[in-house]
Amino acid sequence: MPSTTRERIVDAADQLIYEHGFEHTSFAQIADSVGISRGNFYHHFRTKNDILDAVIERRLDRTRDMLGAWKADNDTPLGRIRAFVHILIDNRALIERYGCPVGTLCAELGKLAHPARGRANELFVLFQRWLRRQFTELGCGDEAGPLAMHVLARSQGVSTLASTFQDEAFVRREVDDLENWLLQFSANNPVH
Amino acid sequence: MPSTTRERIVDAADQLIYEHGFEHTSFAQIADSVGISRGNFYHHFRTKNDILDAVIERRLDRTRDMLGAWKADNDTPLGRIRAFVHILIDNRALIERYGCPVGTLCAELGKLAHPARGRANELFVLFQRWLRRQFTELGCGDEAGPLAMHVLARSQGVSTLASTFQDEAFVRREVDDLENWLLQFSANNPVH
DNA sequence: CGGAGATTAGGACAATTGTCCTAATTCTGT
DNA sequence: ACAGAATTAGGACAATTGTCCTAATCTCCG
Numbered sequence: 001m002p003s004t005t006r007e008r009i010v011d012a013a014d015q016l017i018y019e020h021g022f023e024h025t026s027f028a029q030i031a032d033s034v035g036i037s038r039g040n041f042y043h044h045f046r047t048k049n050d051i052l053d054a055v056i057e058r059r060l061d062r063t064r065d066m067l068g069a070w071k072a073d074n075d076t077p078l079g080r081i082r083a084f085v086h087i088l089i090d091n092r093a094l095i096e097r098y099g100c101p102v103g104t105l106c107a108e109l110g111k112l113a114h115p116a117r118g119r120a121n122e123l124f125v126l127f128q129r130w131l132r133r134q135f136t137e138l139g140c141g142d143e144a145g146p147l148a149m150h151v152l153a154r155s156q157g158v159s160t161l162a163s164t165f166q167d168e169a170f171v172r173r174e175v176d177d178l179e180n181w182l183l184q185f186s187a188n189n190p191v192h
Numbered sequence: 193m194p195s196t197t198r199e200r201i202v203d204a205a206d207q208l209i210y211e212h213g214f215e216h217t218s219f220a221q222i223a224d225s226v227g228i229s230r231g232n233f234y235h236h237f238r239t240k241n242d243i244l245d246a247v248i249e250r251r252l253d254r255t256r257d258m259l260g261a262w263k264a265d266n267d268t269p270l271g272r273i274r275a276f277v278h279i280l281i282d283n284r285a286l287i288e289r290y291g292c293p294v295g296t297l298c299a300e301l302g303k304l305a306h307p308a309r310g311r312a313n314e315l316f317v318l319f320q321r322w323l324r325r326q327f328t329e330l331g332c333g334d335e336a337g338p339l340a341m342h343v344l345a346r347s348q349g350v351s352t353l354a355s356t357f358q359d360e361a362f363v364r365r366e367v368d369d370l371e372n373w374l375l376q377f378s379a380n381n382p383v384h
Numbered sequence: 385c386g387g388a389g390a391t392t393a394g395g396a397c398a399a400t401t402g403t404c405c406t407a408a409t410t411c412t413g414t
Numbered sequence: 415a416c417a418g419a420a421t422t423a424g425g426a427c428a429a430t431t432g433t434c435c436t437a438a439t440c441t442c443c444g
Contacts, residue, residue: 021303037423106356111213124356157349164298164316229393
C-alpha cells in the first residue's frame with residue numbers, strides 16, 4: 001500500500017484543516033505532521049490555496065464514494081436517506097469535537113470570501129442532489145428538492161449544536177425524530 | 193450620544209469578527225476600522241483574548257435585551273417562539289452572507305480549543321433556556337428542553353445552508369415549515 | 385493656572401506566516 | 415553504470431502577527 005508523498009500531504013492537511021480550520025493550519029504544521037521538510041512540501045504544493053484545492057477534491061471524491069456505497073448497501077430510497085441521517089450517529093465522536101467537516105469548512109471559506117468557496121460548496125451540492133434523487137424515487141415530484149434541503153438543514157443544525165453542547169442524547173433524539181418523520185412521511189406518500 | 197473609544201473598539205471588533213471570523217481579524221484591522229492607532233488600542237485591550245471577551249460579553253448583553261424585548265412584545269409563549277424563528281427572515285441578508293453570528297463563532301472557537309469557547313457557548317445556552325421556558329409555559333413539561341434544542345437546531349441548520357446556497361426561497365420555506373410545526377404542535381398540546 | 389492621570393500616537397520587538405531558491409539526494413530508463 | 419529527471423532538505427525572504435514601550439497630548443480637578 002504505497003501512498004505517495006503527495007497523498008500523505010493531502011491526508012494530513014485534510015485532517016488538520018478539519019480539526020483546526022483552514023486558516024489556523026500552517027504549512028509548517030502540515031509538513032511536521034507528514035514528517036517532511038517545507039521545501040519538499042513546496043515542491044508538491046506551491047501555495048496554500050493549492051493544498052486547499054487538493055483537500056476539497058479529495059473530499060469530493062470520498063463523498064461520491066460514500067454516496068455510491070450507501071446506494072449499493074440499501075435497496076430502497078428510504079433506506080438510503082436513513083443511511084445519510086445515520087452519519088450523525090456513526091461520526092458523533094468527531095462531530096461533537098469538530099463539527100461537520102462540510103459545514104464548518106464552507107462557513108470558514110465564506111467568511112474569508114475565499115476563491116475555493118464555490119468548490120467547497122459543491123460538497124453540499126453533492127449531498128443535496130443525492131438526497132433529491134432519493135426523494136424523487138420516493139415519488140415526491142417537485143417536492144424532492146425542498147425535502148432534500150430540509151433533511152440537509154436539520155442534519156447541519158444537529159452537527160452545530162452537537163459540537164457546542166457535546167450532548168450525545170440530543171443527537172440521538174434528533175436522529176430518531178428525523179427518522180420517524182421520514183417513516184411517517186413516506187407512509188403518507190403516494191409511492192411507498 | 194457620546195460613545196467612548198472603548199465602546200467603538202468593541203463595536204468594530206464585533207462586526208469584523210462576525211464578518212471575517214476571529215482569527216482572520218487582526219489588531220491592525222480593528223484599529224484602522226475605528227480610526228485609532230495600535231498603541232491606543234493596546235491601552236484599552238492588552239491581548240486579543242481581552243477584546244474577544246469584551247465582544248462576547250457585549251453579544252450576551254444584547255442577546256438578553258433582545259430576548260427581553262420579544263417577551264415584552266408578545267403576549268403568548270407561541271408568539272415569542274415565533275419571534276425567535278423570525279430572526280431568520282429579519283436578518284436573512286446578513287445570515288446569507290456571514291451565517292449565524294452565534295453558530296459561526298462557537299464553531300471557530302471550538303476548532304481553536306480557545307479559552308473563550310465556554311463563554312461563547314453561553315450565547316447558545318441563553319437561547320436554549322429562553323426557548324425552554326416558552327415551551328414550559330406552553331405546558332410541555334419535561335419535553336420543553338428537547339423541544340427548545342429542536343427549534344435551535346433547525347434554526348442553525350437553516351442559517352448554515354442559507355450562507356452556502358444563498359437561497360432566500362429556501363429560508364422562507366423552512367421558516368414557514370417551522371411555524372406550521374409550531375402551530376400544529378401547540379394545537380395538539382394539553383395547554384393552548 | 386498647573387500638575388496628575390488618562391488617553392493617544394508611533395514605532396520596536398520577536399515570532400510566525402506563506403512563498404521561494406539552491407543544492408543535495410534519490411529514482412528511472414537505457 | 416550513468417545521464418537526466420524527480421524528489422527532498424534546509425534555509426532565505428518580506429510581510430504580517432500579537433505584544434509591548436515611550437513620549438506626546440489631552441482632560442480635569444485643586
